[in-house]
Amino acid sequence: MPAGADPGSQSTRNQLPTTANAQGRRNQLYKKLTAVQEGRVRNWVEEQFIHLDAEWIKRQKPGARLTTLSAYVDMIMPVHSVILQIPPTPSSTSIRFQFFLRLTIDIFDRSTMYHHSPDVARSPSDEQHEELLKLVDCFCLFDEGWVAILSSQYWDIDKKKPLEYEPGTQKNNSRTGLSETEKSMLQSTLINGKAAVDDG
Template sequence: MPNHQTAARALSTAQERKLVDFVEDRFLELTRNYKKRSDPSSTVPTLSCYLTSSHTLLSFILQIPPVQPSSFLRVTFLLRLTSEVMGAITGYQPAAAGLPQLLSWLNDLDRGWLAVLRSQAWDPDAREGVDVPQQTDALHGDTGGAMRSPMTQTERARLRSLLISGTGRLEEWLVELDTGGQDYTAVLQTMDLQQGFDDLFAGTLTEMGSLNGVMNVHEGMEGTC
């Protein structure tokens, strides 16, 4: 387990360049295989495979240091991953057996965004954000330009939009579950997943002060079922 008690350090220019190349390659690989998911050669033919593959990328991105200028990369890549995954999920046929893994993935994403919003480091073992001290210049009393950076209002607005619209699409997708004539919510209740899906991204949206927005989406969707 990483030692989060040590001061957070920004990546060097060379390290950032290698990180960007690595993450871009992983995005390209994931997207390429998703687009050919119906082909036998795809590495993500099922939602379970896609979630497993994308979770590795999620964990890697979250471990980017929460200090400038590295924190900018963490926010940028995590917004991109959130957008791609929320769009890709509904490209698969929903199956009740895969819902626990899906909910677990989305909960990790929620905790990951909480860590980003709070400028925390990510503990991949505990799957949660942890506070870390900043590296301080003992002579000048500053962090040498490596201050933690909160998300901008534009980034927060984009994140809020991604989560709320993505939740709406997920609810429409869940209606397509093969439930044997039952309402899909009854299936979720039987699997003890109803509350989890009702509370999707509650942590992140509450942190941003926009929980009412997602609750309005839920109410609207319930009215159409």
């Protein structure tokens, strides 16, 4: 799948269980990804990280897409959505965690640079307040994402939060499956990221 492809397109949605038409197709939420589907999703997300890195590197060049914090948030949120649509099954838990941790580290590191680095263009002062509000909303979605991952819940792409189970539906009873190393990595990321944002 090409970098920058729309994760909301039909081709992408066919690769992942979704909450679209939840009443009529809820059972598909409990299917794990096939090896082919998981490979496609893995490749797509990796391509998006490469694309994001490339756009970040050229952020000061004429016509760059990531000249503002708002633009950066807009670009990472589709990736956020696709990662969380990876089902919390034993075979997919690790890549869901690793990809989301990587995206979390990126948003912490790069969002603070828009206000501290002389190498990054800043928005006019009258727009910075709105950008910060947008960043707060973004962090809230990351919080919800970690709730979904740590509780092994599916992601509701319409409500943008962990899926709420309804009476009579099958609930995923698997645990997080995170190793002690992964838990330590997450704890360190959140502590350091929060400190950086607070300092900002």
